[in-house]
Amino acid sequence: MAKQAVSGSRPVRGSRTGRPIMALLDLLGRRWCLRILWELRDEPLTSRALRTACDEASPTVLQTRLSELREAEFVELGEGGGYGLTPLGRELCETFMPLHRFAERWRSSPSPGLRGEGRGEGEPPRRR
Amino acid sequence: MAKQAVSGSRPVRGSRTGRPIMALLDLLGRRWCLRILWELRDEPLTSRALRTACDEASPTVLQTRLSELREAEFVELGEGGGYGLTPLGRELCETFMPLHRFAERWRSSPSPGLRGEGRGEGEPPRRR
């Protein structure tokens, strides 16, 4: 049962500015949100398969995100169980598909951090 | 932040799977991250201008995100102050541009929630 959803409790940061892009960025910027959409990009998954795919994220936050995504009509719960993308959600997913290729190139770029290496502190730490 | 001695970041959830897309999705899925990139899409902003643009987000998390984004080489701090996108960051931002048009259409779609309306059985349970 979609019990809580966002009903009033969370105004979606940025939506007060009136720009829907802000509401969207805020929604997508919540933890596991992008990941969930990404994992559903190919085929529907059951809640537990999704949990497994999402690196065993806690079911609490997964359910919360799924409620929010269902409310936004990006994700839906199928007849016989299993979460899948709505046409709208599939469209959204297409939007950041190029991210995949970008990520590959990003990895090969000389970015030192984010892969276990500390920023060597060899660069000017402050520009002052 | 004590896992790696890196200035502001941690090992990036999902990077252990070895897939760079996961690291990227995790990084972008942190609060205000997408928003920061979005606000810098046109021109560099000073830290305070960025803070204003980001709906007065707390400087703590803003600095943290900026450190992470700088480490990922999406953002850089210019000579005379002011944060701007790197070529890599600009490229990433281009990826998200279609999101703008999508958001507009999303708003006009019959999605009831995210603008104050619950899904029907709205009931604020309020844990804690």
Add this chain to the structure above:
DNA sequence: GCGTTGTGCTACAGTAAATGTAGCAAGGAG
């Protein structure tokens, strides 16, 4: 010199959110 303003950046208490473990009711298959 001095004070003022504007950078980037940090401390810290308070609060909101995520984690991790456990468990529920409902539905099928055996």
Add this chain to the structure above:
DNA sequence: CTCCTTGCTACATTTACTGTAGCACAACGC
């Protein structure tokens, strides 16, 4: 019936974010 899987939730712990205040440094005006 039991066994198993579905979606989903409770709750204590841990982590992340908020909000306010303030720092050091630099460039301006006086």
